[in-house]
Amino acid sequence: MSQLNEENVGGYSVTYSREDTYFPIYVTAAVAAVFLGAAWFTAGWYWLPLAAATAAFTYHNLPMLESGRPIIGANQYGIFIQALGLIRWRAIARIDVVPIADRAMISQQLQITLNAPLGSALVVDWRRQPLYRRLMRRPWWLGHDGVVRVNVEPLDQPAEEIHRSFLRMWRFYRS
Structure with missing residues (x-):
């Protein structure tokens, strides 16, 4: 088990989908390059904050281009989440998929309730x-109530399928 790392986790795994996630990242990278070019050719320093802001957005979202890297999944030891770790099965109290209303759309969120810190x-x-990955997007966040939340919208499998697989494995390995 000491050889488990983020690239070599084994078991059931889910990655970012290859649908429309690339487009905004490539567009903002191109816009950052245009702003940087405008600053260079016009010698106008006022282009640099715009270039820095769009480049920062691109850098933050770079993990979404890693479609072959496991983002979330499960194996015999527990549920693993990129940039978080491997949560053991016995420390999980509940696994739910919750619809979250955000302005005009509803997204799905996987919520893993822990029974331990x-x-x-x-x-x-x-x-x-x-150091180079600390400012990049993380697929999870921890709520004040000790619930690990994962947005499953950008993943390559439907939320219901991920939830069903996790529940099935949780029931099997917990017993």
């Missing part, structure tokens, strides 16, 4: 990221 629930802790 996060530090003791993790078998393997991947929260310490290399």
Whole structure:
């Protein structure tokens, strides 16, 4: 088990989908390059904050281009989430898919309720990221109530299928 890392987790895994996620990232990268070029050719410093802002947005969303890297999944030890770690099965109290209303759209969110503090629930802790990855998008966030939340909309499998697979594995490995 000591050889588990974010690229080699085994078991059931889900990645980012290849649908429309690339387009905004490539567009903002091109816009950042245009702003940088405008700053260079016009010698206008006022283009640099625009270039920096669009480049920062692109950099933050770069993990969405890693469609071959597992984002979330499960194996015999528990549920793994990129940039979080491996949550052991016995530390999970509930696994739910909750619809979240955000302005004019409804998205699906996987909520993993823990029955232990996060530090003791993790078998393997991947929260310490290399310096270059710390400002990049994380697929999870921890609520004040100790619930790990994962937005499943950009993933390559439907929320119901992910939920069903996690529940089936949770019931099997917990017993």
